[in-house]
Amino acid sequence: MANVLITGCRRGGIGLEVGCKLLKRGHKVYATVQFENSVDDVRTVLKPYGENFVVEKLDITDTNDLVKVDDWNIDVLIHNAALGDSGPLAEIPPERIRATFETNVVSAVRLTQKVLPKMIAKGDGRIVFMGSMGGLIPTPFYAPYNVTKFALECIAFNLRTELKPFGIKVVMINPGATDTGFDKRNFDRKYEWMNVNGLYKDHMGYIRKYDERPLKYSQKISNVSKIVVKAVEARHPRRRYVAPLYQWIMLPIMRRFG
Numbered sequence: 001m002a003n004v005l006i007t008g009c010r011r012g013g014i015g016l017e018v019g020c021k022l023l024k025r026g027h028k029v030y031a032t033v034q035f036e037n038s039v040d041d042v043r044t045v046l047k048p049y050g051e052n053f054v055v056e057k058l059d060i061t062d063t064n065d066l067v068k069v070d071d072w073n074i075d076v077l078i079h080n081a082a083l084g085d086s087g088p089l090a091e092i093p094p095e096r097i098r099a100t101f102e103t104n105v106v107s108a109v110r111l112t113q114k115v116l117p118k119m120i121a122k123g124d125g126r127i128v129f130m131g132s133m134g135g136l137i138p139t140p141f142y143a144p145y146n147v148t149k150f151a152l153e154c155i156a157f158n159l160r161t162e163l164k165p166f167g168i169k170v171v172m173i174n175p176g177a178t179d180t181g182f183d184k185r186n187f188d189r190k191y192e193w194m195n196v197n198g199l200y201k202d203h204m205g206y207i208r209k210y211d212e213r214p215l216k217y218s219q220k221i222s223n224v225s226k227i228v229v230k231a232v233e234a235r236h237p238r239r240r241y242v243a244p245l246y247q248w249i250m251l252p253i254m255r256r257f258g
Contacts, residue, residue: 002126004232005030005074005115007060008081009042013180014130015080016045017225022232023049030072032058034081060107069114076126076232077115079108079152084186085144088207091199092190097144104148109155116168125168128231129156133176133242140210145186160239171231174242175224183218187211219243
């Protein structure tokens with residue numbers, strides 16, 4: 001059984017459901033959340049699935065929080081925490097893009113670096129990145145989030161080769177739209193900052209059309225969580241797991257005609 005650290009374990013999300021399944025299957029789960037007021041709620045959700053878990057506030061952008069990881073002996077790290085945003089690149093405030101990169105990319109690398117020394121000492125370990133179909137298929141008006149997932153593709157590819165001498169495996173998970181509410185919130189975030197008199201003032205219907213498309217195909221959380229569990233437990237995990245499969249099969253066509 002493995003000691004598994006999962007970031008971003010909010011109620012109703014993929015991370016917490018994965019934690020429940022892993023706990024039930026006998027693993028030790030370190031379920032972490034961004035805010036202190038979520039800790040008790042997550043403990044309540046996990047308790048029916050076993051007692052072998054730790055719930056902690058771990059804001060991955062907070063250096064003081066990252067120190068907690070030094071006391072944990074982690075076998076598998078699942079990068080699930082993410083910040084979303086959306087909107088036209090022609091006018092989005094650059095600081096919003098910077099914030100998504102800090103959370104989704106820079107902080108993921110920092111946390112990976114925190115767990116690696118003990119993994120390397122054991123000659124074994126696993127890093128699982130929660131990517132996105134959006135990291136493979138550009139989605140108009142969703143670039144502020146998708147560019148970070150494209151970056152994770154590069155990070156995972158390089159780490160896979162760089163960590164091979166140490167016996168550490170690196171896995172990428174690519175889910176499509178999932179019914180966690182995360183995608184809907186991301187699409188809505190652009191309306192926090194878009195100026196009604198901005199560049200797209202006469203084209204809001206065009207933007208909303210792209211908002212609606214992915215949400216029509218949202219899949220159940222269980223479709224993704226069972227794949228993450230497989231990535232954790234497989235003796236020889238794949239480099240990449242996708243959900244749903246049909247989007248992966250259609251990927252070359254979607255890239256060519258998207």
